[in-house]
Amino acid sequence: MLTRFHLELGFAGLVLLIGATGLVGSSGLDFGWGADGPRAGYFPFRVAVILVAMATLVAVQAIINRAALRRVVVAEPEGLRRVLGFGLPIIGLVLVAQWLGLYVAMALYLLVVIRWQGRRPWHTALGVALGVTVVTFLIFEIWFQVPLLKGPLEIMLGLG
Template sequence: MTRFHLELIFAGLVFLVGATGVYGATALDTGWGANGPQAGFFPFRVGLILMAASALVMAQAVASRAALGHIAITDRAGMKRVLGFGLPIIGLVLLAQWLGLYVAMALYLLFTIRFTGKRPWHTALGVALGVSIVTFLVFESWFQVPLLKGPLEIMLGLG
């Protein structure tokens, strides 16, 4: 299987996820009400963004089809790259169930930036904390959309 085929398959899957989100959001109000965004406002727009991004990935893959040659994940190096990308994301999802989304996100970013990106600890820590804090402020404070909390957020009175 070539990288071109993989790009098309995954872009198609992301497009379907976006289309499902848009379809589901249309059962709700997708506009802006007197009290702020309605229930379907964010899912509808996120779905549209996913659909647009996947369409761009498909177009880019078609435009550069010749450059997207064979990809080998059957050898040790290819499998290591795939696992190096996929296992931390699975870890993020699992940790979020016990630690909450913000702590799990900070840990994911910290270790991914440090070990995969090979950046210094201070850079990884700054990005991890910065992104988690900004995400908290945007969702919890500004949009008042509660996300998954863990014991740390509850202990700090943020839950």
């Protein structure tokens, strides 16, 4: 079971990670105030400090109220499985797109989701995956002339 306590701590951890990343990133910059105004790291540093502070506050409040928060069930195992079945392939799409490009990742994502989650036949899944990918390529690359993330396959085919 996923309870509100777990969500509160998970969200606090995520925000803390983002804030810590901001602190590390802005520490390489001058985050003070100069004669001509704020330096490059001024606002990122302060936003990161606020994120870390608020994430810590949320985590502390969750721990203090853990008994009450554990009684609030957010998702049963079946519901959680369905959410993860939808969310994990999207995360996979983002990760695969970094190495293979957006179009190949999109085709693989649609193929996997339509075939295994939608339980459609291979020819349907393959047709939709390739069709949507080709139409997306034509719209963005040809019609709008907006290049999207390319991978080695598109570059090999001379599309990158």
